[in-house]
Amino acid sequence: MSNTPDNAVRTAAPAESVRTYIDAHRAAFLDDLAEWLRIPSVSADPARATDVRRSAEWLVAKLKDTGFPTAEIWETGGAGGTDGAGGTDGTKGAPAVFAEWPSDDAGAPTVLVYGHHDVQPAAREDGWHTDPFEPTTIDGKLYARGAADDKGQVLFHTLGVRAHLAATGRTTPAVHLKLLIEGEEESGSPNFPALISKHADRLACDAVIVSDTGMWSAETPTVCTGMRGLTDCQIDLYGPDQDIHSGSFGGAVPNPATEAARLAAALHDADRRVAIPGFYDGIVELTDAERELFAELPFDEERWLRTAHSHGALGESGYSTLERIWARPTAEVNGIGGGYQGPGGKTIVPSTAQLKLSFRLVAGQDADRIQESVRAWVTASLPDGIRHEVTFWGATRPCLTPLDHPYLQSVARSMGRAFGQKIRFTREGGSGPAADLQDVLGAPVLFLGISVPSDGWHAPNEKVELDLLMKGVETAAYLWDDLAETTSAR
Known part of the structure; x- marks a missing residue:
């Protein structure tokens, strides 16, 4: 099973054309991201409800400007709003955003991208070196609440799809592209299962791409295959x-x-x-191949213990530390x-x-x-x-996509082209709403994220590495062609 760039290139967009387009539009993209990051869309704070809605409205306008013919707000929670998801407590939840851009190719696969536009609370007195809602770039790093989790990783799909179109000469994506960007993920996604159940027909897809995750490191790019x-x-x-x-x-x-x-x-x-x-x-037990791939990662257990503020590793006999936290x-x-x-x-x-x-x-x-x-x-x-x-x-619920799944290999190939190296595989020890998408829509969940551990999700001084963010853009630009071709070959 190989995902190295040399054997990955099929009839996808030329890399030089993709990178030229991204470089030409990088500054404008970062200006857009900074504008969005200035909106303090803290879903856990009722006083910020107007800001969360403003964030959703901003994204709808940006997606329409990108070229999505359909981009709209979906209401959540109880009474109120024509698209209410019918919550049980009668309270209105934070708005989600749905967008759709059909392909001219009738037989193209349908892909749904999931992310969220709400953010964790943040204040300068929490230990931030800069104003958390005034994006600041220092040494190639953009500091702001939501820069990595998750506005940066949502927005890179807008430039990615434009680069895909420019490099291929297409007027529509190679896949039927949909986006669902939640507004309550940082509050536990209380209305999310009801939302996707209500709109299951419009969300129907062949694959889900979750861009709310990260990689092992900048030097060791990885694709996550599942969450507990x-x-x-x-x-x-x-x-x-x-x-x-x-x-x-x-x-x-x-x-x-x-x-x-x-x-x-x-x-x-x-x-x-x-x-x-x-x-x-x-x-589902770990396979020998998965255990070998986990063992390839440059894991420093002593360093990991320091980040855990722990004085020793301990767990189920017969399994490594990574196996214990990812797959047991x-x-x-x-x-x-x-x-x-x-x-x-x-x-x-x-x-x-x-x-x-x-x-x-x-x-x-x-x-x-x-x-x-x-x-x-x-x-x-x-x-x-x-x-x-x-x-x-x-x-x-847990979710897991097998290593040999063709769509997972598409993500790895596209990421390999962007990074110019072998892509390895991880899992996430935590939990999230991805399994709800898998269960309701019956589609495999694939993770595409470029954040690294030092980005400080939920912590003071959250940031995103700008060069890695552009790698996310580039991966998305390659992915739609690869998924379309993978589907046609099945």
Whole structure:
């Protein structure tokens, strides 16, 4: 399986023409990006709701200016707006943007690009060296909230498609191109599943490109192949009807704090595998090829531990650190509490205790089934005299695209042409809305991102490397031809 530039070039746009076009329009593109970054579209702050809408309106206008014949705002949430997604709480969510540019080639594949235009909160006093909403370029790096996450990576598709057209002489893209740019990703995408379900017909596609991710490094460009899912819960344990004297009653009645500790201790076996019965049923195991590709990456575990502020690596036996955080399911104790927490001692048997758990899921695991397994495990593990409640807060499904999928290879080839080197593969240990797109639309999810770890997503002084941003533009310019040809060859 090769994705080196030499064997990747098919009948795609000439690289020299693509790069000439990008160079000629780079300054104007960066001016547009700076203008968009000045809009503080913080979806988590109700006071910024007008700015989030202004951001969506700005993007609609820019996409129309780019050439998309259809570009419109889609409302989310409850009542209000002709395209409301029908939220359950009656509140109106932040607007999303939809755009579409059909190809003149009737048999061309349909590709949906996903990203988001909302951003994390930011203020100068958080530790920013510059105003987070006044874009500043220093040494080839553009500093601003949203520069990498995710406005820069959304906007590079506008220049990418124009370079694609200019280099090929086409008047429409080689694929039926659609964009869905969310306005609530930084708030947990509460209305996103409802939105894509409501508009599933208009969003129908053969492949989804997610441009809300990153690479291993500038020197080692990579394509992500999947993300883990997530479900989390709180377990409330109830013993005596009130705190009682440990001398009079301790050792003769069940203690909810002790049982919370016993649950936490029983969560893993001696090999650090999750000990909940049925937890691993149906999971997609790592292939030998994937393990070899992960091992090729220049991973410095000591440096990684420093970024984790940890003093040692530990996890499931038989797997490397990268395999553990990318491709294995996990269970974590996020919090544990109960009983007296004040100064000094207080000799009681507490009446209540709590345990907060989260589970990262991999392909083949179903969140509903995991929740059922956790509930059954808790019930079976507790003694008589301890009542309990298990409350799950929601779930995000895992997604994974196999390494040999033709469309994934298209992304790798296009990126290889832009970077002029071999493209390697990673996964993401976190979770996101990509699986919702995969489940509702029934299309493979492919990740195209150029951000690097030092870009500081969600942190002060977020930035994007401008030369890498142009590599994203170039990759997008090559990708549409490659996907079209890949589809015709299938």
